[in-house]
Amino acid sequence: MTGAAITIGKFDSVHKGHQQLLEDIIRVSKENGYESICFKLDFGEPGILTGPECESLMREMGIDKILFERFTPEFAGMGHEEFVKEILVDRLGAKYIAVGKDFRYGKDRIGTAELLKEAGRKYGFEVNIIDKLVMEGETVSSTRVRGALEVGDMKEADKLMGHPYSLTGDVMAGKQLGRTLGYPTINLGYDEKKLLPKYGVYSSRIIVYNDMSCDEKSSSDVQTFSGITNIGVRPSVDDGDSVTVETFIYDFDDDIYGCKVEIILENYLRQEQKFDSLEALTAQITQDIKAAKG
Numbered sequence: 001m002t003g004a005a006i007t008i009g010k011f012d013s014v015h016k017g018h019q020q021l022l023e024d025i026i027r028v029s030k031e032n033g034y035e036s037i038c039f040k041l042d043f044g045e046p047g048i049l050t051g052p053e054c055e056s057l058m059r060e061m062g063i064d065k066i067l068f069e070r071f072t073p074e075f076a077g078m079g080h081e082e083f084v085k086e087i088l089v090d091r092l093g094a095k096y097i098a099v100g101k102d103f104r105y106g107k108d109r110i111g112t113a114e115l116l117k118e119a120g121r122k123y124g125f126e127v128n129i130i131d132k133l134v135m136e137g138e139t140v141s142s143t144r145v146r147g148a149l150e151v152g153d154m155k156e157a158d159k160l161m162g163h164p165y166s167l168t169g170d171v172m173a174g175k176q177l178g179r180t181l182g183y184p185t186i187n188l189g190y191d192e193k194k195l196l197p198k199y200g201v202y203s204s205r206i207i208v209y210n211d212m213s214c215d216e217k218s219s220s221d222v223q224t225f226s227g228i229t230n231i232g233v234r235p236s237v238d239d240g241d242s243v244t245v246e247t248f249i250y251d252f253d254d255d256i257y258g259c260k261v262e263i264i265l266e267n268y269l270r271q272e273q274k275f276d277s278l279e280a281l282t283a284q285i286t287q288d289i290k291a292a293k294g
Contacts, residue, residue, distance in 0.1 A: 003095030080106025152268030199232035
């Protein structure tokens with residue numbers, strides 16, 4: 001490869017607007033024999049997607065390399081020309097860069113998309129400034145995705161992202177209260193850097209990856225089920241504020257402790273609530289299942 005086609009940003013949800021940038025550098029890379037690179041800024045805050053989730057989605061799209069750059073004080077203090085010369089040109093070998101109209105870079109965010117274009121003429125790379133994607137009269141943004149998650153509107157979040165919101169992790173041992181109620185649940189050990197949606201109960205789709213990585217989605221050893229998932233602090237069971245992700249899988253009672261599981265949240269059913277008795281809780285779970293199955 002003789003150079004790189006690059007896009008730069010947070011990419012914390014890889015939504016449809018982000019995908020425009022990624023698809024552009026993939027196209028240019030194929031046409032020119034470049035390496036496609038996503039230079040992803042990591043601000044150390046909870047993200048709609050975790051780093052591994054971002055990387056998996058981008059690789060599925062066809063991105064050659066994803067570089068994670070921590071937004072440290074040292075990095076934030078780089079001058080705009082220093083960033084272009086040392087990072088984009090010398091380190092990455094930029095020949096083509098795709099950014100959005102509101103792109104900013106360098107100390108105090110002085111650098112703009114137009115300034116990057118000027119730098120390209122000096123250092124020999126092309127810059128494509130891509131318009132924001134608009135859906136239903138509004139710009140597609142991670143802020144908009146976060147807003148949908150905050151109210152539990154999974155269909156809106158999925159539509160904006162172009163892929164489902166999900167939680168992935170290993171099945172952990174829990175208190176097994178659900179088993180005593182007749183509704184055994186799995187307790188997900190999720191990444192705490194993952195941004196959670198509104199607390200409550202959701203209908204869900206559950207993918208069980210038996211004895212393998214969840215990146216190996218083509219394997220025949222993947223099972224898909226339906227169920228309901230509770231996200232929150234379980235006010236009827238626990239007195240603390242520890243957040244759990246618990247799922248009851250319909251018609252399933254296998255031992256999958258330690259297995260990798262992906263939970264895709266589909267519809268928000270109700271908010272978390274405290275019940276006066278376990279009998280009342282059991283009755284509500286029965287109603288939740290009926291509502292989820294429609």
